[in-house]
Amino acid sequence: MNKESEKYFRKFRAHIEKHVKIGDSEMAHISSYFSIKRIGRKTDLLEPGNICRFENFVVSGLFQSSVPDESGKVYTLNFPHENWWVGDFKSFTSRTPSIMRIETLEDSILLEISKTSLDELLANSQPFSNYFRTLSENASIAANERIIQQLAQSAEQRYALFCQKYSVIRDRLSQKRIASFLGVSPEYFNQMERRKKYETL
Amino acid sequence: MNKESEKYFRKFRAHIEKHVKIGDSEMAHISSYFSIKRIGRKTDLLEPGNICRFENFVVSGLFQSSVPDESGKVYTLNFPHENWWVGDFKSFTSRTPSIMRIETLEDSILLEISKTSLDELLANSQPFSNYFRTLSENASIAANERIIQQLAQSAEQRYALFCQKYSVIRDRLSQKRIASFLGVSPEYFNQMERRKKYETL
DNA sequence: TAAAAATCTTAATGTAGTTAAAGTTTTTTG
DNA sequence: CAAAAAACTTTAACTACATTAAGATTTTTA
Numbered sequence A, B: 001m002n003k004e005s006e007k008y009f010r011k012f013r014a015h016i017e018k019h020v021k022i023g024d025s026e027m028a029h030i031s032s033y034f035s036i037k038r039i040g041r042k043t044d045l046l047e048p049g050n051i052c053r054f055e056n057f058v059v060s061g062l063f064q065s066s067v068p069d070e071s072g073k074v075y076t077l078n079f080p081h082e083n084w085w086v087g088d089f090k091s092f093t094s095r096t097p098s099i100m101r102i103e104t105l106e107d108s109i110l111l112e113i114s115k116t117s118l119d120e121l122l123a124n125s126q127p128f129s130n131y132f133r134t135l136s137e138n139a140s141i142a143a144n145e146r147i148i149q150q151l152a153q154s155a156e157q158r159y160a161l162f163c164q165k166y167s168v169i170r171d172r173l174s175q176k177r178i179a180s181f182l183g184v185s186p187e188y189f190n191q192m193e194r195r196k197k198y199e200t201l
Numbered sequence C: 001t002a003a004a005a006a007t008c009t010t011a012a013t014g015t016a017g018t019t020a021a022a023g024t025t026t027t028t029t030g
Numbered sequence D: 001c002a003a004a005a006a007a008c009t010t011t012a013a014c015t016a017c018a019t020t021a022a023g024a025t026t027t028t029t030a
Helices: A005-018 A024-032 A089-094 A115-124 A126-152 A155-163 A175-182 A186-200 B003-017 B024-031 B089-094 B115-124 B124-153 B155-165 B175-182 B186-200
Strands: A035-039 A044-045 A053-062 A065-068 A072-077 A101-104 A108-114 B035-039 B045-046 B055-059 B063-068 B074-078 B099-103 B108-114
Touching: A005 A024, A005 A053, A005 A126, A035 B115, A044 B055, A053 A089, A053 B099, A072 A175, A072 B124, A108 A115, A108 B089, A115 A126, A126 A155, A126 B074, A126 B089, A155 A175, A155 A186, A175 A186, A175 B115, B003 B024, B003 B055, B003 B108, B003 B124, B024 B124, B055 B089, B074 B175, B108 B115, B115 B124, B124 B155, B155 B175, B155 B186
Parallel strands: none
Antiparallel strands: A035 A108, A044 A101, A053 A108, A065 A072, A065 A101, B035 B108, B045 B099, B055 B108, B063 B074, B063 B099
């Protein structure tokens, strides 16, 4: 393992240690289940119809996880980036075709793990299993919060919250993509942005 | 433990065994962390501002988990019922005040567990920990699917899906409550229902 | 670096869903 | 079982956001 790779796994470890404490040997054990994957921008990590074969920890980069409909419209679930996980967990776990497209928006570096490996790791590492449970719990809390936001807030309010919560990626995303996350048309989003500008002048 | 109580824990065990296999002694161990709670309809299991002190497995009954806003409007996350868990996991885990109201819509029977007990149980029972992780994973998948539905579907389509997915509780809920789950006004929901009736005549 | 493709901008017009208000029916409670 | 409360129904005016269309600007690719 070279210098660069070590850096990726150190980053991964730092993330794990935000949730559970682990020693050097435990981390070596965990790391052995993952491979480094580099992927250039403007490629698809996953296409609708395919089975998601890997879950991935994002070392660096930016993705868009979305669901297309018949008419070509796109609905965005999230924009996985540094220190997130990316993949379609439903397709991954059930080994069934996904309805999602996961696009790479920037050159990215991932630590990938297959279903077989993850099952093994979860069975063999109590700390990793706790880490992974905590992640799932948090993911579910975050998703529920977004459901409430969609029900309770206007597009403008949702946009304000998005800017707060995702300031790190706000400027790396086109208007069109943010609109598809908020659930409004690109035209309406543009109008909102214009209103915002006039207000501040 | 009396006959009736045994029945509740058998039901709980059946649910656990849908996800992981456990033996009699393991189940006895798990059960020892829970208490039976009976709660009458039209009471609040949790009020906004309070800390959620228990997570609960629903043996029988029906609840509404919702978030109120300043103006008195109510947004519904879900309707926990038989074989679901009910509680505000965010408030429970972080021991911070909840923004949710959880109302009992029918006389209900719960198996409750405190935060301290759950932490202990998760640390002491590998099978339970796996069960709980699987639950969280599924909760997160389900929540993400709902987000996509809210983005992609009209109120009418969302209602059709609701009827499919929740046929068991559909007729135990008022129009007003279903409307607050779908994210439409009671008036508009009523209009939709009328349209539906005329169509079938 | 030209040309093709994608994104952004602007405005007009259309629509799903809201609001308010009042009446009716059903359910709950003393 | 009467009365109060809650839920349902109906209508009309209104608003947040969608759609379409077309030109301007930026980004990508050959």
